[in-house]
Amino acid sequence: MDKLQNPDQLDMELMAEAELARLQRQHRIMEGDRKAFLDEITNKLKKQRKIILGLKRERDELMADIKVATCDGQKRKDSDVSTKLQRLLQRHEEVVAELRKEKARSDEIGQQVKKTEKKVAQMRLKEITDGEYQERIRSGRKSVQMLENKLETTVKRFCTVLTENRQMREEIDHLLIERTRFNAIWEKLLYDFNTGKKLMLDLIEQATLAYDQREEWCSKLQALKIRAHNDVIVHTQEMREMQRQLDHDGKLREFLTIKGQKRVMRDLEEKEMRKKEQEKADVEKQVKLYQTTLDQIKEFCEENDIERIAAKYLKQEEENFALFNYVNELSHELEVLNESISELQVKIEEQKEIAEERAQKQKETLDTLTQALEEATQRADGDEEVLKETEKELAQILEGIKDVFDLINCDCAPILDLLGENPDVNEDNVMVYLGLIEKKVSGLITTVYFKEKSEEDLYNIKGQKRIMSDLERKEKIKRMEMKEKLQQKLDHYSTMLKKSRGSQEKAKRLK
Structure with missing residues (x-):
């Protein structure tokens, strides 16, 4: 187990040593990097401290400059400098504008110089010979004479037209x-006619109303007459009945007085008894008749009280009598109104005849005035035609002046600015052309005079003065006379042209 674990431990130790060596190497590298970084940081901090110190110094200097700049004296200097700058800028703009104007003027002058050079070149090309010059002078003289004659006739016509126009005006x-x-008279007549017509209509309306009232009252009067006639008949019957009753009462009273006498007559008593019975029966019949009549009256009057019926009857009688009197008065007023209406109708007819006569006279006057106005209009149209012919002749005269101007070869360069874009002769610039013609003629006369005088002086100095022939002398005399006549004609022509312009202005005012 130990033998098996030893290789693993060795590997682990080797790996640990290698890792330790790597870490030590990395530590050394990092230590070197740290030292280098610290050196670099210290250098940067030194530089930044220097920069901060410099910035602080600059800040102090700026603060000092700001304090100096914000003082009153410096502000005044700044305001003066700003005003000077504004003046200089304004002057600069004015100078620039003047330069532009001068440049435009120079361009215009250059264009005018070019135009003048072109016209001078054209005029040099138009130079003519002496023969052509003499021919043009003769033709100009003829045209001037013709124009003078035309102008004189035109002026005469124009004067006659002006006199006729004044008379017509x-x-x-x-x-x-x-x-x-x-x-004014027509308005007054219309007012009178309308007033009379209104009055006539009012009278007709009043007459119609009165006639209607008359018809109404006539019908009422007829009804009242019928009613009064019936009442008279009834009253007559009642009076007869009352008279009969009164007679009966008288006879009865007489009978009773006779009967009151003591007289013994049996037959007579029987007769008297029968008679009394008969009379009693008659009285009862009469009472019954009266009672029925009274009942009818009560039924008709719708009243049971006899006294009220009697009062009503008396009142009705009074009203009927008042109506009768009123109807009589109305009939009298109607008769008066009928008479006044007839008189007014007669007056209306007379006024109608007078108005018709006035209208006829006014119509005749209006026709006369209309005819006179038409004649005046025709005359005015004729005057306008004459004025147009005069304007045509004036245009021919202006063309003749242009021909004379070209004939004597006048220079139009001095008046180019005055003529503008219209170099033709017109009413506005004709005096300018005449002035140039007059100057040209005067210059020609002066040139000829000095030329002849210089020739005479030359002949006198050399002693070679020659006797001029009669033909040459006559030619010179004719030339001088021709120049004088041309000068006189030009003067006369200018005066006539002024008169023509004055008369034309008067004609325009009359228009």
């Missing part, structure tokens, strides 16, 4: 005043 103003008067 005065007539139109007069017609407008008449129209306002007519409208």
Whole structure:
């Protein structure tokens, strides 16, 4: 057993020794690493301490700088520096803007210079010879003369048109005043007519109401008449009955007085007895008749008291008499109203005739005014056509000025800025063209004058003055006269053009 266990123990010991050696080696390595790490840590700590010291110094310096910077003097300096910086920035922006403007101006000037150079080159290409120049002068003279004639005729026509237009305007103003008067009269007549119509309608309504009331009261009056007639008949019958009763009572009284006398007559007594019985029977019949009549009256009046029936009858009689009087008054008023209605109808007919006559007169006046307005409108249309023709002639005159401008080869470079994009002759820039033409003609005259004078001086200095022939002298005189005439015509043409522009402005105002 010991022999068997020994190898195992040896192995275990060997393994333990190997493990111990490994651990010792690892311990030595770790110890070396620890020393190296400690050295490295100490070096890093030294460096970090140095950095911390440097940072502390920088912090102290910064705190000192902050204290210095936060003082009042430093703040004032900072504010001054900031204001200076703002001014410099603003000045920088202004300078940049001025540079841009100057650059744009230089570009525009360069473009204008290029345009001017192109136009100068074109004008140099358009230079003409003396023959063409003379031909153009002759054609320009003819065109100027034609334009002057046309302008004169146009001005005359325009003046006549203006006078006619003024007369027409005065007539139109007069017609407008008449129209306002007519409208005022028409409104007044309409107001009067409406008032009369309203009054007539009120009267017709009142008459209709009165007529209806008259019919109603007539029917009531007829009923009252019938009732009164019946009452009269009844009263007459009652009066007759009462008279008969009264006669009967008188006879009875007479009979009783006679009978009261003592007279013994048997036959007479028997007759008297029969007569009394007969009278008694008659009285009973009469009483019965009265009783039946009274019962009928009670039944009709629905009243049993005789005194009340009598009072009611008297009251009814009074009411009937009052109604009778009222009906008489109404009939009288109806007669008066009928008379007034007939008078009003006559007046209404008269007013209708007067209104028809006025309406006819107003219609005739309105037709006359309408015709006059149509004539004035036609005249105004004619004046507008004349004005259009005048504008056409003015356009021809402007074209003639352009031809003269091109004929004498005027330079339009000085007025390029004034002309803008429209180099044609128009009403706004015609005076500019005339001024250039006048300057050009004056320059030509001056050039010719100095040229002739220099030639004469040259001839005098050299002593070789020659006698000019009559033909050359006449040619020069004609040339000078032609220049003077051209100058005079240009002056006259400019004045006529000013007058034409003034008349055209007046025509526009009249429009």
